Amino acid sequence: MEKPKPMPEAYYSLLEKIQAVDFVLLELNLYLDTHPNDADAIEQYNESSYESRALKKEFEEKFGPLMNYGASYSDYPFDWATPPWPWQV
Amino acid sequence: MWYYEKKLQYPVRVRECNPTLAKYLIEQYGGADGELSAALRYLNQRYSIPDKVVGLLNDIGTEEFAHLEMIATMIYKLTKDATPEQLKEAGLGDHYVAHDHALFYHDAAGNPWTATYIQGKGDPIADIYEDIAAEEKARATYQWIINMSDDPELNDSLKFLREREIVHSQRFREAAQMLIDEKDKKRFF
Numbered sequence: 001m002e003k004p005k006p007m008p009e010a011y012y013s014l015l016e017k018i019q020a021v022d023f024v025l026l027e028l029n030l031y032l033d034t035h036p037n038d039a040d041a042i043e044q045y046n047e048s049s050y051e052s053r054a055l056k057k058e059f060e061e062k063f064g065p066l067m068n069y070g071a072s073y074s075d076y077p078f079d080w081a082t083p084p085w086p087w088q089v
Numbered sequence: 090m091w092y093y094e095k096k097l098q099y100p101v102r103v104r105e106c107n108p109t110l111a112k113y114l115i116e117q118y119g120g121a122d123g124e125l126s127a128a129l130r131y132l133n134q135r136y137s138i139p140d141k142v143v144g145l146l147n148d149i150g151t152e153e154f155a156h157l158e159m160i161a162t163m164i165y166k167l168t169k170d171a172t173p174e175q176l177k178e179a180g181l182g183d184h185y186v187a188h189d190h191a192l193f194y195h196d197a198a199g200n201p202w203t204a205t206y207i208q209g210k211g212d213p214i215a216d217i218y219e220d221i222a223a224e225e226k227a228r229a230t231y232q233w234i235i236n237m238s239d240d241p242e243l244n245d246s247l248k249f250l251r252e253r254e255i256v257h258s259q260r261f262r263e264a265a266q267m268l269i270d271e272k273d274k275k276r277f278f
Contacts, residue, residue, distance in 0.1 A: 015096060023098070026152060030256065033145040034263040068093050086097045087162035 007063075007089055014059045018066075021052045091151070098155040099249045101162045102242040108179035110243065111167035112197055113234050117250075118160050119194030119202040122226035128153035130207040130223065134216045137209070141271060142217070142264040149257050156250055161192055163243060213268045221261045228254035 028045045032038065056066055064079045065072030074080055117123040131150030135143050168176070168190060176185045183199055194202035210216050231251035235244055 012100075016100065019096065019099060026098075026148075027256070029148055030145065030152075030260050033148055034142075034260060034267065066095050071092050086095060086158065087101075087165050 007084060011063055011089070014055065014062070018052065018055045018059060021048055021055060024048045025052060097159055097162060098152070099159065099246060101159050101166065101246045103163065103166045104240045104242050106170045106175070107167045107240060108171045108176050108181050110238055110240060111164045112180050112184075113237055114160055114164050114167070114197075115195065116197035116230060116234070117227070118157070118164060118192065120196035120230070121206040122223060122230055123196070123202075124153050124157035124160055124227075125194055125202055126206045127223060127227065128157060129204075130209070131220065133207070133209045134220070137211045138213050138216060139268060139271060141267050142213070145260055145264050146220075149260065152253070152257075156253065159246060159250065163246065164192055167243075214265065214272075217261055217265045217268060221258055221265065224254045224258035224261060228258070 025045065025048045028041055028048065032041055032045065035041065056072075060066055060072055064082065065074060068080055072080070119125055128150050131146045131153065135146045135150070138146060168181070171179070171181075171190075173182075173185055176182060184193070184195075187193070196202075208216070208219055210219070228251055231247055231254065235247050235251070238244055238247065
């Protein structure tokens with residue numbers, strides 16, 4: 001494992017925005033698993049899901065795919081299996 | 090099935106190379122109350138638990154793999170630049186001779202992970218109560234590791250994980266109550 005090249009500041013700031021909204025989604029998901037009739041929480045869940053998709057689209061255009069198996073588009077050459085991996089940044 | 094997402098659930102930063110701290114963190118990697126145990130325990134219990142709580146086991150079990158990856162990242166970052174001599178001084182000499190800088194599923198004392206750490210009893214109440222206990226034990230372990238650590242950046246990530254154990258415990262307590270209510274509904278006299 002060679003040393004990965006340092007990532008620009010925008011990589012970290014955009015990733016943190018995604019981590020923040022995805023955390024909201026995960027928390028709401030666990031809450032809704034045991035409170036399926038909370039309409040306000042479902043509304044917040046759907047709004048956050050929209051926000052997360054928009055942030056990920058922006059991130060992927062700049063830094064490549066976030067997800068494998070076709071859940072993200074690839075550039076040429078195939079840019080999924082390229083560093084940095086999460087533990088390298 | 091699962092998709093992989095190229096990001097950690099929460100950022101992991103460490104101040105400096107610190108194999109002693111990594112040795113303690115291995116407890117949460119391959120230890121009895123660690124993240125591997127948690128993920129495998131919950132995902133395995135899904136098949137025989139009532140439908141009402143399958144989603145919760147599925148989603149918490151999946152989150153545990155994200156925590157396992159955070160712990161792995163901490164250990165990796167704390168040891169990647171350590172020399173064999175530094176690993177030896179940190180008590181990781183035994184680890185080094187078997188694994189070099191590779192991670193491995195064992196606890197802080199070097200005992201390999203074993204399925205005897207987890208249970209799938211097939212009794213919904215027994216399984217959920219085990220899960221609550223597991224979360225409380227993991228929370229306590231995170232606290233003891235934080236008490237041993239003098240790395241403020243690492244502690245920020247460890248505090249996040251400690252809080253997740255609290256949330257999981259509370260969600261499992263709700264699930265236990267749902268199972269009890271469901272059982273009472275079926276009781277006819």
